[in-house]
Amino acid sequence: MTAPITLSHLLALSGLLFSIGLVGVMTRRNILLILLSLEILLSSANLAFVAFSRSLGDLSGQIMVFFVMVVAAAEVTVGLAIALLISRKAGNLNADELRNLKW
Amino acid sequence: MVAAPWIILFAPALACAAIVLFARNSKPLSATLAIGGLAVSFSFAVYALLQSLHPLAETIESSVSWVNLPGLALEFGLLLDHPSILMSLVVTGVGLMIFIYSVGYMGEERGLPRYFAFLSLFAFSMLGIVLANNFVTLFIFWELVGASSYLLIGFWYERPKAADAGKKAFLVNRIADFGFLIGILMLWNLSGLEGQSRTLNFAELAERLQALVAHGTLSPQLLTAVGLLVFCGVLGKSAQFPLHVWLPDAMEGPTPVSALIHAATMVAAGVYLIARTFFLFWQTPEAMAWVAAIGGFTALFAASLALVEDDIKRVLAYSTLSQLGYMVMALGLGGYVAGIYHLTTHAFFKALLFLGAGSVIHALHTNNIWEMGGLLKKMPVTSITFLIATLALCGIFPLSGFWSKDEILAVAFFRNPLLWVVGTATAGLTAFYMGRVFCVAFLGSARAHSAGHAHESPPVMSVPLMLLTVPTMVAGFIGIPHYLHHGQEAGVHVPFNAIVAGISTLVAMAGLSLAYAVYGRGYQPGIQVQRVLALAAVPLSRKFWVDEVYGWINRNIQQRFADLLSLFERYIIIGLYVNGVAKITGFTGSVLRLAQTGKVQGYAATLLAGLSLLLYLSLR
Numbered sequence: 001m002t003a004p005i006t007l008s009h010l011l012a013l014s015g016l017l018f019s020i021g022l023v024g025v026m027t028r029r030n031i032l033l034i035l036l037s038l039e040i041l042l043s044s045a046n047l048a049f050v051a052f053s054r055s056l057g058d059l060s061g062q063i064m065v066f067f068v069m070v071v072a073a074a075e076v077t078v079g080l081a082i083a084l085l086i087s088r089k090a091g092n093l094n095a096d097e098l099r100n101l102k103w
Numbered sequence: 104m105v106a107a108p109w110i111i112l113f114a115p116a117l118a119c120a121a122i123v124l125f126a127r128n129s130k131p132l133s134a135t136l137a138i139g140g141l142a143v144s145f146s147f148a149v150y151a152l153l154q155s156l157h158p159l160a161e162t163i164e165s166s167v168s169w170v171n172l173p174g175l176a177l178e179f180g181l182l183l184d185h186p187s188i189l190m191s192l193v194v195t196g197v198g199l200m201i202f203i204y205s206v207g208y209m210g211e212e213r214g215l216p217r218y219f220a221f222l223s224l225f226a227f228s229m230l231g232i233v234l235a236n237n238f239v240t241l242f243i244f245w246e247l248v249g250a251s252s253y254l255l256i257g258f259w260y261e262r263p264k265a266a267d268a269g270k271k272a273f274l275v276n277r278i279a280d281f282g283f284l285i286g287i288l289m290l291w292n293l294s295g296l297e298g299q300s301r302t303l304n305f306a307e308l309a310e311r312l313q314a315l316v317a318h319g320t321l322s323p324q325l326l327t328a329v330g331l332l333v334f335c336g337v338l339g340k341s342a343q344f345p346l347h348v349w350l351p352d353a354m355e356g357p358t359p360v361s362a363l364i365h366a367a368t369m370v371a372a373g374v375y376l377i378a379r380t381f382f383l384f385w386q387t388p389e390a391m392a393w394v395a396a397i398g399g400f401t402a403l404f405a406a407s408l409a410l411v412e413d414d415i416k417r418v419l420a421y422s423t424l425s426q427l428g429y430m431v432m433a434l435g436l437g438g439y440v441a442g443i444y445h446l447t448t449h450a451f452f453k454a455l456l457f458l459g460a461g462s463v464i465h466a467l468h469t470n471n472i473w474e475m476g477g478l479l480k481k482m483p484v485t486s487i488t489f490l491i492a493t494l495a496l497c498g499i500f501p502l503s504g505f506w507s508k509d510e511i512l513a514v515a516f517f518r519n520p521l522l523w524v525v526g527t528a529t530a531g532l533t534a535f536y537m538g539r540v541f542c543v544a545f546l547g548s549a550r551a552h553s554a555g556h557a558h559e560s561p562p563v564m565s566v567p568l569m570l571l572t573v574p575t576m577v578a579g580f581i582g583i584p585h586y587l588h589h590g591q592e593a594g595v596h597v598p599f600n601a602i603v604a605g606i607s608t609l610v611a612m613a614g615l616s617l618a619y620a621v622y623g624r625g626y627q628p629g630i631q632v633q634r635v636l637a638l639a640a641v642p643l644s645r646k647f648w649v650d651e652v653y654g655w656i657n658r659n660i661q662q663r664f665a666d667l668l669s670l671f672e673r674y675i676i677i678g679l680y681v682n683g684v685a686k687i688t689g690f691t692g693s694v695l696r697l698a699q700t701g702k703v704q705g706y707a708a709t710l711l712a713g714l715s716l717l718l719y720l721s722l723r
Binding site for chain 2 (some may be wrong): 025036100101102
């Protein structure tokens with residue numbers, strides 16, 4: 001008999017996903033991969049929402065997830081459009097070389 | 104009728120607004136509006152006079168609440184009692200003559216609508232002073248009079264001298280008004296000493312001051328200080344020594360303006376203010392003594408300056424100063440009725456003198472009496488009216504000046520013999536310089552080409568002259584002192600005194616005869632006497648160096664002080680505060696901008712660090 005999946009398991013998974021996403025955002029040089037890592041961050045947050053929702057028996061957490069997904073979809077659209085334009089203009093997608101917006 | 108004072112006050116204001124809005128390009132329309140506005144005021148003033156003659160008549164006081172805050176209640180109110188009715192009659196009556204005269208005198212001017220708009224504004228402000236029932240309303244109009252006289256003196260602003268004279272008049276008056284304002288604020292404070300709500304209403308202040316003095320709550324020194332501060336305002340408006348310097352220069356304005364502002368109305372405002380606040384001065388003998396002394400000194404001082412002046416308008420200006428000194432002296436000696444009486448008669452004959460002088464200037468295009476001469480035959484109406492006014496000013500029986508001057512001298516005779524001597528001597532000097540002007544300008548033969556071809560002025564100018572002659576002659580007989588005496592307990596009243604009147608008449612006759620002998624008959628005193636006179640003429644022709652002294656003070660004290668302040672402004676305020684703040688901001692910015700690297704992941708790391716810090720602090 002397998003042990004039941006408790007809130008703690010779900011939160012641990014969510015934390016793990018968050019850490020993976022965070023490291024990706026901080027260390028990756030490619031803008032596409034940074035965006036991808038951002039999506040993992042959002043998913044980890046979504047997972048935490050759903051886990052709490054189930055454990056507390058309250059649907060509002062799940063509603064929140066829908067909102068996050070919608071916003072994430074929009075954000076990805078804009079982010080990918082920007083990434084496309086950057087790659088056309090600069091010829092690559094290296095975040096370290098995009099340093100025009102500074103003092 | 105409660106509306107009467109409001110109509111009297113606002114008719115000229117409406118005329119001014121109408122000229123500015125609708126008649127800026129029309130000379131006849133602007134003149135009609137201005138004269139019409141003042142005529143409405145005049146007729147309501149006459150109506151108020153007739154009402155007040157009724158034995159059961161009550162004074163009309165009407166006010167609207169202007170500011171109403173806890174601890175600060177101000178009203179805008181008008182008071183129509185005997186002195187203010189008399190003054191509004193003088194202002195509107197003499198003003199009406201001057202307005203009509205202006206149509207002839209200023210008819211050629213391009214800026215005539217502007218001129219009439221200013222005149223109406225001035226009449227409005229002056230009536231405001233006359234009718235105000237509290238210090239705040241009075242002060243508002245007091246400043247408006249200053250502003251509109253600035254506009255009128257500088258009417259010919261393209262002439263540098265006229266523009267400078269306007270500025271001088273305004274600045275000198277500002278200095279005086281500063282003291283006046285402090286005096287008003289002190290009175291405001293004093294009025295609440297016994298716990299009542301504060302007030303600046305004349306009638307209420309009078310009661311409160313009396314109570315304060317009776318209860319001993321108020322120190323006499325403080326009251327004297329307040330009196331002298333209020334008197335400060337008088338010094339400026341009535342051009343008393345040492346603030347007399349603006350009046351002679353103000354003669355740069357058009358002559359009807361000189362007649363209106365510098366003879367009949369504005370300069371009389373100071374004297375009227377003493378009369379209005381007589382309840383204050385009456386309580387403080389020290390302040391009264393100062394008022395009397397300054398008045399007496401100004402009377403003699405200005406009369407002596409008139410002796411050597413060659414500009415006909417400037418002679419009249421010094422004469423005005425001297426007569427204002429008389430009035431101030433009378434009020435300072437407690438002669439409330441005498442002072443206002445002389446103010447009234449003086450307004451008539453001095454306006455007549457100025458308008459006569461204007462008529463001559465209009466015909467000859469010169470102000471210098473030595474370029475006139477022989478005008479008696481060429482300009483009979485002007486000459487004869489001028490002669491009548493001259494005799495009235497000298498105090499010759501039975502003209503109006505005789506009666507009012509005698510009242511003042513009689514008060515002085517009983518209250519302060521020294522000032523009586525000063526007043527009588529001034530009467531002699533007055534007779535001499537007026538005799539000199541008349542002999543040189545009107546008698547003998549023409550002294551310059553233009554004087555030989557002079558013609559009488561048109562009726563629009565000569566008729567006002569003739570009309571003004573009427574009150575000049577009869578104002579001594581119509582019971583003005585009796586009218587003023589009604590309802591006025593404070594003050595000294597002295598009956599007609601034959602000795603005083605006789606002496607002053609003799610002195611005046613002597614002055615006139617001497618002037619006729621010297622300037623009419625060509626009598627030459629001995630060489631010794633001439634040498635002494637030449638020595639005496641030097642300080643007189645330099646006006647006792649008062650302007651030079653003020654100039655020196657301006658250059659060496661005020662300017663140095665201003666330089667010092669300018670250093671403070673440049674280095675402390677601008678250098679330290681304004682630029683200092685800018686430099687600190689700039690430096691901080693130049694350090695902080697180093698954090699802006701342009702690396703997206705750098706910003707993300709900062710965000711993470713900040714978030715971690717917040718989490719750490721909140722979960723600790």
